[in-house]
Amino acid sequence: MTADRMRDVIVLGGGLLGWSAAAALRRKLPALRVTVVPLPPPPDALAERIGSTLPSIVAFHRDIGMSDGDALLRANCSFRLATKFQHWNGELPSYVHSYDRYGQPLGTASFHTHWVRQAQLGSTSPFDQYSPAAAMARNDRFILPESDPASPFAHFEYGLALDSAAYPQMMRAYARHLGAIERPAGFRGVRLDGQTGFIAALALDDGQEIKADLFVDCSGPRALLRSALDQDFEDWNRWLPCDRLLLADAPPVAEPSPLDHAVAHGAGWRWMAQSLSRTSHGFAYASSDLSDDKAARTLRGHASADPQAPISLRQGRRPRPWLRNCVALGDAATMVEPLEWTNLHLAHSAIDRLVAMMPDRDCAAVELWDYNRQCAAETDRVRDFLALHYAASRRDESFWRRMRGTAPPDSLAHTMRLFAERGRLPFYEDETFDRDSWLAVLLGQGLIPRRTDPLIDAVPPAISEAAMASMREGIARLISTLPTHADFLRNLQRQAAR
């Protein structure tokens, strides 16, 4: 059996993703020889370029033996707590999606059932008022989650805002420290084994060929390796209609906010995210509804910076990211707009899975089947979560009307139907966003269930209202006592300097 064991892995791609994959492989499976061919990431590789990340990055760092401190101090990252969604929902106010518990359970029914009942009775307190992290984000405050479970600030998670230059450098240094080998060269092509169809070798532009048991494709949307095996692709355009992306970087502000902004526009949406190294702006739109020139003018107006060349985005995924001895990660596997910042998250999750499921050299079909099945389940649920933002939108432009008129994917349609009926969320395996995230968006977009769960009858509305008022007041009272995000970062740097 030892003779069949995986020994050599080649990672194609020298951005943060390729180096992250190399670091994880070396750290977890030290018997593997890992060689990185550090092609510079192409401009349309979103997992490389979108600096806003989900809380899973913190777990990824911990998993590969890196502390938050390394990322924060050595790679110039800052914290991010939430995203504010504006103008997605007609007259309704903006809403904040944080990675937190929204409200505390009351009796046997979940909090949102009480909120829904109060809303039906005419209460107007927004759902996100019950998330302490959302309140922190709106007020530019930050602390780390408290360890006392009784604290309102004990249940949230945070993501990081990455420095696009310093972070990949740090990851490269870390992967090399763990023993990953760097093989600088350009890519010329692949040679397939005539019999098995496996990739036999990678041809480099210095005239040499390198061989491995497994090839990890981190080369971005073109998937230089993986696309040599097949071109299958599942297109999501009808649910996620933005096929163009513009990015613009403005200089950083002195005190970056941990709250990102996602603002709906007549033919898509634009965002703004602050970090220590820059203020990122972006615009995702449908080319059928808006020209690149007009989009660029719009973004320039908001960003006060010149947008880069437009990126073509074909949203969807490979049905089989792993085929034979080649596994695609990041944009090579899935292309999705940065709404909700899942690009790097999906890539990290695939790395974890790759490490956990590492097969023998034969890459047995059943093991790849399980890998691909899990990737598909996870990615489809992310697709649903993003598609929800369009399907539950309320705007009048033809772009948005068209989206409301499009039948959502079946699994999302089921979620929306069930929720609209009685505020219940169906359970699915391999969900990235937990119940509170779904609730934040569903309720934030104005989807109010028709009726409430009879299980809350035991608690009269006046009791719910009193408990809810005390939650709101408790959060409001504490917020002003917390340090600002900028102060928190400065303090962290001071402590490190000592």
Next chain:
Amino acid sequence: MGEWMLAHRVVIVGGGTAGWMTAAALAKLLPGRCAVHLVESEAIGIVGVGEATLPHIRAFNERLGIDEADFMAATRATFKLGIEFVNWGRIGDSYIHPFGTFGPGGGEVDFHQFWLRLKQQGIAVPDLDLFSMACTMGRMNRFALPSRDSRRLDSTFGYAYQFDATLYAPYLRAIAETMGTKRTEGRIVTVHRDGETGDVTSVQLESGEKIEGDLFIDCSGFVSLLLDKTLGEPFEDWSKWLLNDRATAMPCHTAGVVTPYTGVIAMPYGWRWRIPLQHRTGNGYVYSSQFLSDEDAAAALIASVEGEPIAEPRVLRFKAGRRARSWVRNCVGVGLASGFLEPLESTSIYLIQAAITALLELFPEKEVSPVDRDEFNRLIDLEYDRIRDFLILHYHATERADTPYWDYVRTMHIPDTLAEKMELFRRRGRVVKYREGVFLDASWVAVYLGQRVIPEGHDLRADAPSAESLVAGMQKLAAEIQSLSGAMEDHGAYLGRYCPMKDAA
């Protein structure tokens, strides 16, 4: 908007475990929102299978505000830490499927992966069940409630009960009736339906009395009075994989210790249960009538029980499978009326509970919404389908070739969903993970390894630590589990102190 019409008149057709569990839950958890009316006939016996349960029942009882010791005393219950499977992989084999983890749990890499790695390296390691609190306590016949501190080793096991199901229903009946459930004694002769909608409108008794309702719960057992007899909902037959269609049951006096686990012993044409209660031991032989006559089954059962029989063997007939839909129109099937899976893994009461939980969460308005109904059916199907695969595994993963029965199940074509799971385990001990579902990783691992599905490889992350440190860690762990278990009270003594039955008459 807040006011909407609930299906306020709920009629439960049939008493027994399913009927009274449903009545108690609705009466207790939806007080004032529905009037519950249960119709049962003492002339119709209750099946009363499911004397052994899964840990989930504790949550159900807790929701109903039931005091554990009181309930255990009333139902003459014992504790159950798992199931001992005897003679399954080969004649002479024995393993325990424990409630709880192998190893301390919670690690990034499953404990059994390290264990597999050492075995594959040719290093001697203790049997896997010595790393399970539940297995060790079971083998030593000890019991204590698990610690609530998740960092402690003695928090890594769960438990359920073995009890007299014919006493559980009356116990719940008292709760339901206190909460206002109405009960009518009588045999149903006619089910009336609305000529236009086809919904059930009332059930009529022999006495002529007519009981009307908005929502009907079919707890009529195998008869399936509403779902099958009235609405004609088709039955999905799974007997090509689960071929047992009979059971013969016979209680006996307890000989020897009252074990804190259920016994499941493979027989030439099926298997036999042994469920120790406080006052007696339940026994039964589950078999296939294609291979064994009722008389021979009864004789085999009588020959194999350990204590003196209390009653004559009684035969039950069934078929494995489920209704295509458990909720049809305004009728919801709970328990045997909606499907049957043999009690090999004690899932009967669990399936009742799952249906009740889903019904509470999806409790309809007067007019049933298809959204609620479809979601209910999706949830119930998921439960049945996952348990089905787990049960089939027990038959298929065997080396037994001593009878045509075992030849059939060993070589039968199994569902693809199970074939994939088994092959994954054979490759490197990988268990297809679900976040939810009744049987989690440790259960699958216990059955695979217990029935000789031995992986060729292991998770490569398990190669990271040195063999010496792993061996030392494992020895320490096994010793700790041994010493924690050894310090616990004898199971029988614990019962005598905690929840002695009141009256054995």
